[in-house]
Amino acid sequence: MARRAGLGKGLDALLNNPEENEAPPSVSTQAAVSKTPSDVSQMPVEKLIPNPGQPRKSFNEIELQELSESIKNYGVIQPIIAADTGDGTYIIIAGERRTRAAKLAGLDTVPVIIRDYTDQKRLEVSLIENIQRTDLNPIEEAAAYKNLMDFSNLSQDELAARVGKNRSTVANALRLLKLPVEMQKGIEEGKISTGHAKTLLSVTEARKRELLYNEIITKEISVREAEKRAAVLNVDENKKKAGAKKTKGRPPEIDAMVEKFIRTLGTKVVIEGDMNKGKIHIDYYSMEDLERLYEILGG
Numbered sequence: 162m163a164r165r166a167g168l169g170k171g172l173d174a175l176l177n178n179p180e181e182n183e184a185p186p187s188v189s190t191q192a193a194v195s196k197t198p199s200d201v202s203q204m205p206v207e208k209l210i211p212n213p214g215q216p217r218k219s220f221n222e223i224e225l226q227e228l229s230e231s232i233k234n235y236g237v238i239q240p241i242i243a244a245d246t247g248d249g250t251y252i253i254i255a256g257e258r259r260t261r262a263a264k265l266a267g268l269d270t271v272p273v274i275i276r277d278y279t280d281q282k283r284l285e286v287s288l289i290e291n292i293q294r295t296d297l298n299p300i301e302e303a304a305a306y307k308n309l310m311d312f313s314n315l316s317q318d319e320l321a322a323r324v325g326k327n328r329s330t331v332a333n334a335l336r337l338l339k340l341p342v343e344m345q346k347g348i349e350e351g352k353i354s355t356g357h358a359k360t361l362l363s364v365t366e367a368r369k370r371e372l373l374y375n376e377i378i379t380k381e382i383s384v385r386e387a388e389k390r391a392a393v394l395n396v397d398e399n400k401k402k403a404g405a406k407k408t409k410g411r412p413p414e415i416d417a418m419v420e421k422f423i424r425t426l427g428t429k430v431v432i433e434g435d436m437n438k439g440k441i442h443i444d445y446y447s448m449e450d451l452e453r454l455y456e457i458l459g460g
Contacts, residue, residue, distance in 0.1 A: 201240050204273040209243060209260050210250050212287050219298070219349075220258060228258070229265035237263055240272040244283060254278065254286050284312050289324055299358070300349045303334040336362055344374055353377055356384035356449070360391050363446045369394040388450045389427035395446075396429045412436055426457060 241256035253260055254276065263271045278286065288305045297305065310320050317335070321328040337348065337358055344361060347353045353361075357377050364370040373394060377387055415432055422430040422441070429444040445451040 201272045203270045228262035232266040237271045240274045300345045303337045360387045364391050392428035
C-alpha cells in the first residue's frame with residue numbers, strides 16, 4: 162500500500178519507513194507484541210504511553226470521536242511510531258491522536274512501528290509529525306518550532322526547510338511567543354485570532370497592548386478595527402517624539418490638519434511644509450493596514 166498522502170518530506174525522511182509500512186489493524190486481545198512481516202507490530206494499546214515531549218497539549222473531543230468512528234469502520238490505517246522504554250511500555254513518538262481515538266473505538270491492539278531513537282530524535286519526529294499532520298493551535302505550533310530549533314540547534318531557515326514551511330511562516334509563528342502569557346492563552350482558547358495577535362505585537366507600549374487586548378475580547382472588534390486602534394495607540398505614544406511633533410513657527414492650521422488626518426486614517430501622519438506646499442507622510446504597519454488606508458483614500 163502506498164504511503165498516506167501528505168506525510169511530508171521532512172517526517173518521511175526521519176521515519177525512513179518502507180513502502181509497505183501500513184498493515185491491516187487487529188482488534189483481538191494480545192498479551193504480547195505480535196510481529197508482522199513488514200516490521201509493523203500489532204501491539205496492545207494499553208502498552209502505549211504519551212510522549213512527554215508531545216507539543217500538542219489539547220485534543221478536540223468532537224474530532225477524536227469522529228476519528229474514532231472512522232477507526233471502527235476502517236481500522237488504524239497509518240501505524241503508530243513508538244520507542245521501547247525498557248519496562249514493557251512503549252512511548253508514542255508519532256500518532257498519539259490516533260492512539261486516543263483507537264482507545265475510544267474499543268480496539269485492543271493497534272499497528273505500531275518500533276524505532277530506536279535518541280531523545281533528540283524522538284522530540285524532532287514528534288514535533289514534525291504534529292506540525293505537518295495535525296491542527297496544532299498557533300501557540301502549540303510556535304512552541305514546537307522553538308523547541309525544535311533549541312533542541313536541534315537549527316536556524317529559522319533550516320527549521321523552515323525541515324518542516325516544509327516558508328521562513329516567514331516560521332518567523333511569524335515564533336513572534337507569538339513574545340506576547341504575555343494571558344494573550345497566548347487567549348489565542349489557544351480561540352478568544353483572539355492570529356491576525357489580532359499580530360496587531361497586538363505592533364503596539365509598542367505594554368500597557369496599551371493590554372488595553373487593546375481587553376477591547377478585542379470585550380467588544381469583539383475585527384482585526385481591521387484592531388489595526389486601526391493599534392495605529393492610534395502608537396501615534397499617541399509617539400506624539401512626544403517625532404510622530405506629531407509641531408514645527409516651530411508653523412501655522413496652527415497645519416497642526417490641526419495633522420490631527421484630522423490621524424483621526425480619519427487611524428495611523429501616524431506627519432506633514433512637512435507650510436501653508437503653500439509640503440509633503441504628507443502616512444505610516445502603515447501591515448499589508449492589511451496598507452489596504453485599509455488605500456480604501457479610505459478612495460482606492
